[in-house]
Each structure stands twice: as structure tokens, then as C-alpha cells.
Amino acid sequence: MTPTVAPIDFRSNAAAAVQDSLLRAALRNATDTFAAKRAQAAACVPLEELREAASGIRSEVLGNLSSYLDRFIERASRAGAQVHRAADSAAARETIFSILKQHRVDKVVKAKSMVSEEIHLNDYLIANGIRVVETDLGEYIIQLASEQPSHIIVPAIHKDRRQVGRLFAEKLSCEYSEDPAQLTKVAQQTLRREFLSAAAGISGANFAVAESGSVVLFTNEGNGRMCTTLPRLHIVVLSIEKIIPSLADLPTFIRLLPRSATGQAITSYLSVITGPRKLGDRTGAEELHIVFVDNGRSSIVAGEYRDMLKCIRCGACLNACPVYRTVGGHVYGATYPGPMGIILSVLLEGMAKAHPLLDATTLCGACGEVCPVKVPLPDLLRRLRERRVEEGFTPAIERAGIAAFGRAASLGGLFTLGRSMARVLWPLMEKLIDPQTLGRLPKPAERSFQRRVR
């Protein structure tokens, strides 16, 4: 990590996003709907019991991650899968590309995977001459628009139906429509041809099961099933912390993940894949590769932020976060947005680059309340904010100001004097200090509260 890395410009990004009324309407609609559906679905199960159980299972795995990983690798290999471990994004990209090259693949169909975004897989494959077709409708929309996902569950949450209609008319040469059903049909027909002619499928995985060496995928559209059963080669890319001990643990997560993500009791499809096609089978890829991405997680799991890796990527904390709900996912300038995204970005990409994201929280605690696996999100955010100050990543003027305030506040007379001075000097400060920095300070009242009530 170089100390000269440019920090993410969260403040300017956010300032632009709050001016975008279309974006804000789309976000309000989506996050309100998801939050309401989640609450409704959660009321049908003993939620606290489930969260406690899920949190316990995830903690147990993270406490013994390397032995669970070893067991998974042994069992998956026994079932015929080829398992690879990649220390970082570059190694993961190269591993996947070399598998594709070996099979002379020129086109892959892809099911939604956030880890593949994290390692910037698509750009790399495309630069190396492979056509990559995203098949989740939301991912397909943003791929056509050359954009990044703005939500980890509904990637095109920031686009309305008219924008999608214009995009399809332009890129797919079809008639303009703003009917979601019609647009979905256009995508389905275009993608069906891709599924049936692709030599390889790439997918993520929601869970990897240590005892059986299986990978588990939750999808609604059926594209995940297509990518994993129709092409002769299937590559799974996932991060190392996605392990659960056994299939008997899966029901707890089935009850929590879709409920927390979309408010569904279960997704339309859930696939448990154990190895490639075997003798006598008529289902499954002929060759199955599983690529584990580390990207610093081995050291995260050994440190004080281990609990972040309990995350099962449901997106509930995004929908609950007052900052995300206002500005959306793009302004975070990172793979993962929202509360979980701030923490993961700082841990994965370093404080120097990601520290401005620590401004993107009000520490209201809503994220911690909805988290299905009890990641202590508000607590982790607060600890990272403290580390940010200790490591000197807050602006110098802010640090000087806070230090001066600290000294002044401990002396009664000086504090009163300072308060009057602030009022008198404010107009001058408005001239001397740039508005962004000044905006971090509260404007002094014309008359102090004390004086008004006196």
C-alpha cells in the first residue's frame, strides 16, 4: 500500500448525488420498499433466535477459518472440483484467465458476484480478448451502460424504467418501451442465446459448505442455474470467509439471507453444487473450478475487525442507512457501499484511500439493528473513526480546531471568550477558509442559547 494513494472524494461525490432528484426518488422508492418488506418477512420467524444462531455459526467458522478451509478443499477435491487459492486480486484474475485460456474460451456467461467486482475481473478478461456477458438483469443493465453496481443486491437500483428503456433501445436495437415486463423479455431473449452458446460460466457463491465441499447459490431469475449447469466449464469465485460448517447449518441462513435482502422467505432458486458432473450424471459442468480470494482477509480474521467477515452480503444495512438512502452506492467510489462497505473498504483498500468514507455514517446504529448475523457495525465504524484520527487522516485544520476546543473547554473563562470571538470572527472565517472545511463546523448562533433563556 503506497502512502501517496489518492483518497476517495466522498464529499464531492455526495454533494453531486444529493442534487440528482431522479436518483433520490429511485433510492427512496427502493430502500423504503426493501426496508418495509424486510420488517414484514422478519416478523414471521423467531428473528432474534435466528440471528443469535447465525452469528454463532459465523464466529465459529472465523475462529477456525484455516481448518474449515482445509476441510472444504479436501472435500471439494474429493468430489472432483479443482480448488485454487489466490492471495490477491491479481492472482485471482490470472488464475481465472488461465483456466479460460487453457479451454480456449472466447465467451463467458456470468452470474452476479460481488467478489468478481472486487477483483475487477470483467475488465481484465475483456482486455484479454474474452467476451463477458453479465446475465443477472440488473448487472446486464449496468454492463450495457458501462457503469458499476450501486447496490450489492439490486445493482441497477439507481436507474428508472425510462433510462433502462432508452438504454435497451440504443444498445440492443429494440423498440423503446418503459414497461419492465417488456424490457425483461427483451433481456431474456437476448441472453438465452448467450447461455446456450457459452463454453464457460462464472458465478459467485453465497456459501461454501466445509463438510460436503459444496457451493450454495441463491438466485431469483434462474440465470445462476443457467450459468452453472449449461456451459461445460464452471468457475466459482468467492472470498475465503464464506464457509459454513455443514449443510445442516444452511436452513438458518436460508431463513435469514433472503428475508434480510429482499423480504422473501426464500429465493426462487437455491442450488447446492458438489463437484462437477460425475459418471451417470446429466447435470453439472464437466469441469468445476473454485477460486478462493483472500485479498487481506487472512490478516483481517486474525485482528480486531474479524467480526466484519461474518457478513453474508444481504444489503439490509444499506437499506437502513440514512446516508446510503440519500446518496446511493456510486458516491462511495468502492466495490461495497453502505455501512458494511465503509468498513470493508477501509480494511481491504487501506485507510489512506478509504478514510473519507468514514464521514458517510451518522453512527445512528440502524445498520447494527438489521444485521442478520449481528456484525457490530456501529462499533466497528466508531473504532475505525478513532483509528483514522490516530493515524492522522483527518484534515489538519480540523485536528487543530478540536485540540484548541479541548483546551478551551477545560477553562471556563476561555471557553466563554472563545464563544463570543467565534461569533464576531465568523464573517472573517467565511472569507479565509474554504467552504468545504468550514462546512464541517456549526455556524455560531447570533445570540447564545444561554443568553436567550436568561
Next chain:
Amino acid sequence: MTRDETIDRFLENVAAVAAETARVRGRAGVDRMIADLIGGDSVVYCPRLTELERSIALPEDRVTDDYTSASVCVEEVFAGIAETGSLVSTSAGGRAVQGGLVPQHHIALIATDRIVETLDHFFSQWGDGPPTNITLETGPSRTADIELTLTIGVHGPGRLSVIAVEE
């Protein structure tokens, strides 16, 4: 939960996710129900691996072995889960699990004694040796990726009919 309650709960939950349901006693009613569901011009894929699948009368001139060219798949599924209204297919016994995915209309037959109460009942049986593929199917294919507007039928079937067969 009694057997009957489990079956009722299963069918209620299947219906709740926008699938059609029916419950028949004995095989006599199955043929007619399927004939009605298939209609006059569809191309039918049926794996004919189980006794029940082999006993179904199908319009032979419109039956295909290639599920990618079929518009309807008629098959008996491996199990049902009452808690979620899920159908389960597995790759065991040489079944092409994707056969129920590619055609536009999936007609699933399920023997009522294959319906279990909860997800735990189903997932506790595999240990370290599950088949290559286990797929739970709950309702038809769906998306809400455009403005969260629910749209049924994306890559998977747009129509799912479930017939519970009681021997």
C-alpha cells in the same frame, strides 16, 4: 404436524409464491390434468425416469428429449418442503435438473409422501455426500431489477404448476 397438515401447508406456500396447485388422489386424474395444462401446441420434455413419469400419457408426436427446444417440462420432483413451498430436484439417478429450468412452463408432480415439514428435515440428511446438484425451486422465475417492479418469468419458467399426487 399431521401428514395432511404438512401437505396443506406445502400447497398453501406454493400458491403464495405465484404457482398453480392441485391435489389428486390416485393416478387416474393425473393424465387429464396434465393434458389440460399442456394445451394443444406445446413441445413437451419429460425425463421418464420414475415410475410415475413413465405412467403419464403424453402427446407422443410433440415429445422431445431435448429440453432446450421444449416449451413444457413435465417431471416428478424429488421432494417438497412445506415450510417454504419449495420443490426439490436433484441430479441423482441421471436427472437433468436444468430440464425443469429451460422450458417456459414447468409442471411438477410430487408424491405427497415426499413432502417434508421443514428445511432442517431436508438438509440434515446429506452429510458429506450430497449428489452433484440439489436445486430448490420456489415459485416461478422472477426479478425486480427494474424499479423493484415484480416481473415473473426471466431466465427460468414463467409458469409453474404443482400437482401433489396421493397414492
